[in-house]
Amino acid sequence: MSSRRSSRSRQSGSSRISDDQISDLVSKLQHLIPELHRRRSDKVSASKVLQETCNYIRNLHREVDDLSDRLSELLASTDDNSAEAAIIRSLLNY
Amino acid sequence: MASADKTINTDVPEKDVFAIHFLQSLSNLRIQNLFNSPDTTNYRVRKIKKAAYVSMARAAGGTSRLWSRALLRRAAKGNNKIVRFPRRKRKVTWKISSKRRRSDQRAPVVEDAAERLRNLVPGGGGMETSKLMEETAHYIKCLSMQVKVMQCLVDGLSPK
Numbered sequence: 001m002s003s004r005r006s007s008r009s010r011q012s013g014s015s016r017i018s019d020d021q022i023s024d025l026v027s028k029l030q031h032l033i034p035e036l037h038r039r040r041s042d043k044v045s046a047s048k049v050l051q052e053t054c055n056y057i058r059n060l061h062r063e064v065d066d067l068s069d070r071l072s073e074l075l076a077s078t079d080d081n082s083a084e085a086a087i088i089r090s091l092l093n094y
Numbered sequence: 095m096a097s098a099d100k101t102i103n104t105d106v107p108e109k110d111v112f113a114i115h116f117l118q119s120l121s122n123l124r125i126q127n128l129f130n131s132p133d134t135t136n137y138r139v140r141k142i143k144k145a146a147y148v149s150m151a152r153a154a155g156g157t158s159r160l161w162s163r164a165l166l167r168r169a170a171k172g173n174n175k176i177v178r179f180p181r182r183k184r185k186v187t188w189k190i191s192s193k194r195r196r197s198d199q200r201a202p203v204v205e206d207a208a209e210r211l212r213n214l215v216p217g218g219g220g221m222e223t224s225k226l227m228e229e230t231a232h233y234i235k236c237l238s239m240q241v242k243v244m245q246c247l248v249d250g251l252s253p254k
Contacts, residue, residue, distance in 0.1 A: 007179050021102065025227040050207035051179065053230060057214045060237040067244040068143040074251040075120070075129045076138065081253035088250050092121045 022046070029053055102228050106235040107153060113243045115153040119145035144169060150240040154232070161229045162236075164217025 026046045033056050039063070075092075123129070123145060128138055148169050149164035208226060212218035215230050 022214075022224050022227065025102065025224060025231065028102075028231050029227060029234075032231060046201075047203045047207045050204065050211055053234070054207070054210050054214055057211075057230075057234065057237070060234070060241060063216075063241050064146055064237070064244065065143065065249055067241065068139050068146060070248050071251075072135065072139045072142050073246060074248065075142075076135075084250040084252075085252075088247065091117055092124050 026050075104228060104231040104235065106232065107155075109239055110241060112150060112153040112236070112239045113246070115149035116146060116240070116243055119149040125183075144172075146240060146244060150236055153239075154236040157169060159229065159232060160221060160225070161216045161218070161233045166218065 025086070026049050030044055030049050033052050035056070036051055120142070123141055128134075128141060147165055151169075152167040154162050157163045157166065205223070208223050211230060212221065212226060215221075215226065215233050218226055218229070221229060
């Protein structure tokens with residue numbers, strides 16, 4: 001019981017600090033996303049940053065899918081086309 | 095305590111940590127003889143994708159991040175394995191339903207975008223907005239590392 005009460009008071013006390021943290025985090029996210037980073041202005045709104053973050057994450061997921069596809073094809077074929085391919089295959093064979 | 099601490103750490107490990115974890119996952123798949131059978135392409139792709147996400151979550155710190163915990167828990171469900179998650183020593187974290195989330199105080203425009211973000215980041219559904227954004231920053235960094243590792247592998251294996 002007491003832990004719940006104290007955690008609630010901790011949360012209400014921190015909501016004032018969190019708004020500053022939010023704008024700090026928004027600027028951090030802005031720096032991470034390549035599209036927004038190019039503009040280099042501080043005038044990008046928080047919702048725009050979040051929107052671009054969503055798009056960026058979706059793009060990254062799509063890239064992972066695509067690369068998984070290609071890796072699957074490449075690993076299934078057993079011809080070694082280069083020295084690097086041989087090294088990678090030997091790594092995967094323990 | 096996290097609320098009093100102003101500096102939020104979103105550092106991720108170096109690329110080789112991600113590479114080592116991914117290669118280990120791939121060699122486990124090879125041991126299961128996954129790469130020799132020709133007619134299970136979709137299954138193979140799904141296994142590789144799952145290996146990518148799981149190895150990324152492990153490389154990023156395993157259970158020390160909310161998104162990686164959620165990812166590993168999701169993956170473990172599919173395996174029917176019993177996975178132990180160490181009890182965190184901080185205060186007990188309750189899953190905050192959307193009704194009780196404190197962030198409803200914030201500007202609704204921000205909250206709409208945050209809601210969409212919650213669907214994309216693993217484990218985002220229970221997070222408060224500021225925590226969600228911290229986890230998102232870490233998640234994005236780890237995802238781009240994983241993509242770089244996979245791109246290097248593809249480049250190395252491709253015919254010249």
